[in-house]
Structures are given as structure tokens and as C-alpha cells.
Amino acid sequence: MMQDPQAVEEAGLKIIDQEAGAHSFHPGQWSVVRQVIHATADFDFAREMVFHPAAVEAGVAAVRFGADIVADTPTVDVGIAKDRLRKYGGTVWCFISDDDVILKSKEVNLPRTAVAMEKAAETSDGSIYAIGNAPAALLHLIRLVKEGKAKPSLIIGVPVGFIGAAEAKEELLSISTPFITCRGRKGGSAVAAAIINALSLLATHS
Structure with a gap:
């Protein structure tokens, strides 16, 4: 049994x-x-992933430029390999637990994840x-983009769930900002982090 993580x-x-076979x-x-x-x-992700035509190039360029990463929740944050991002000056931020976000969420009756997107946009x-x-975070971010x-x-929009997730991802397909998403209910923290990690690998090795 192999023990070396890279070899695994x-x-x-x-x-x-080998198992995925032909793809487009x-x-x-x-x-x-x-x-x-x-x-x-x-x-299933080999059938469900959708890319804006410029998404990968935009993501790699952003990583190399030292762009910050905004995570909607801490579980996305912890899955991101930060060493490669730091090489270019990038930092991962997650504002959902910030005091000002919690306070504003109560004041305006919006989910904390949505208010966190507002803070990120202002930052x-x-x-x-x-x-x-x-x-809710993805839909609010899309609205903020449309409002300028x-x-x-790049938007990596892969929320998981039965209520609103598929619909939010379909809405993402309607904007011109580069995006990476997956259709349907699947997604989650591991998927979002894996996409960031793939982009940082491409930035480092391509």
C-alpha cells in the first residue's frame, strides 16, 4: 500500500x-x-461541471496576480492549499463570523453569508x-455583480443542497463574469476547495 501522499x-x-473516458x-x-x-x-462531475470560456485562464491569471480568495464558509477555507497562493501573495478570507457581518445580518435581515459577500465586495x-x-451567498453575489x-x-459557484442550490447555479450561467459551476444539487466545500487547488496547481506548473 502506497504511503507517499503525492504518489497516492x-x-x-x-x-x-482511465475511468472517465472521452470528454469535451x-x-x-x-x-x-x-x-x-x-x-x-x-x-458525475465529469458531466455536470460548466465553465465560462475564459474561466480557467482568468483563475490562473488571478492566482498569479496574487488575488485574494473569498470563501463563503470556514469549511471551504480549511480545504484550500494556501502555500501555493502565498507564493503569489494571495490570502484566503472568510467574513461570515466577523462581528460587523453578524450585526448587519440582524439589522437588514439577510443571511450572514450574503452580508459577507457585501463586505468582500467592499474590501x-x-x-x-x-x-x-x-x-444565498451566490445569489447575492450575482446581484452585486449585476449592480456593478x-x-x-472569477466566481466558483458550487453550493450544495436541495433548496435553492441548483437554481442559484443556473442564475450564475446568465452573467458575463468568468465562472465555474456544476449543475444540479451536488457541490460543497470539498468541491469549491478542489477547484481553487486545481487553479493554483495550474498557476504553479503551467
């Missing part, structure tokens, strides 16, 4: 390439998809947003 990952990725993704997109499959052991332009859990109040370099 490489062996897993080879299995994914270009090499950069496939690097992202296979990383998601590796994180979830779910080959910096050009961030990569990684939303793996909260459909948020200017992400």
Missing part, C-alpha cells in the same frame, strides 16, 4: 483519467474536473469567490 494522488488521478473539456478544464472527482470520488476588486455551501458593486475575477 498521482495514482488516483491516473485512475480518474480542454486540458485546463479537465485539470479542474479531475481534481474535483479526486476530492469527491464522484464521476477588494478582482478576488476569486469560492462558494461551496450557501445558495462587485467585480470578481
Whole structure:
């Protein structure tokens, strides 16, 4: 049994390439998809992942530029490999537990995840947003983009769930900002983090 983590990952990725078979993704997109499959052991993502045509290039460029990553929840934050991001000056932020976010959420009767998107939009332009859990966060971010109040370099919108997740992801398909998503109910923290990790690997090795 292999013990070296890198060897285990490489062996897993080879299995994914073999079992997935033919697909229509270009090499950069496939690097992202296979990383998601590796994180979830779910080959459905080979059929459900959707990319804006410029998404991978925009994400890699943003990582290399040192763009910050905005995570909707701490579970996305902890899954991101931060060493590669730090190499370029990038930091991961998650504002959901900030005192000002909690207070404003109560005042305006909005979910904390949505208010956290507002804070992120006010903090910096050009961030990569990684939303793996909260459909409300994704919908609010889309609204902020349409209103010109948020200017992400890339939106990773993969919230998981039965209420609103699929609908929020379909709404994401309607905007011109580069995005990576997956249709349907599946998604989650591991998926969002895997996408970021795939992009940082591409930034480092391509």
C-alpha cells in the first residue's frame, strides 16, 4: 500500500483519467474536473461541471496576480492549499463570523453569508469567490455583480443542497463574469476547495 501522499494522488488521478473516458473539456478544464472527482470520488462531475470560456485562464491569471480568495464558509477555507497562493501573495478570507457581518445580518435581515459577500465586495476588486455551501451567498453575489458593486475575477459557484442550490447555479450561467459551476444539487466545500487547488496547481506548473 502506497504511503507517499503525492504518489497516492498521482495514482488516483491516473485512475480518474482511465475511468472517465472521452470528454469535451480542454486540458485546463479537465485539470479542474479531475481534481474535483479526486476530492469527491464522484464521476458525475465529469458531466455536470460548466465553465465560462475564459474561466480557467482568468483563475490562473488571478492566482498569479496574487488575488485574494473569498470563501463563503470556514469549511471551504480549511480545504484550500494556501502555500501555493502565498507564493503569489494571495490570502484566503472568510467574513461570515466577523462581528460587523453578524450585526448587519440582524439589522437588514439577510443571511450572514450574503452580508459577507457585501463586505468582500467592499474590501477588494478582482478576488476569486469560492462558494461551496450557501445558495444565498451566490445569489447575492450575482446581484452585486449585476449592480456593478462587485467585480470578481472569477466566481466558483458550487453550493450544495436541495433548496435553492441548483437554481442559484443556473442564475450564475446568465452573467458575463468568468465562472465555474456544476449543475444540479451536488457541490460543497470539498468541491469549491478542489477547484481553487486545481487553479493554483495550474498557476504553479503551467
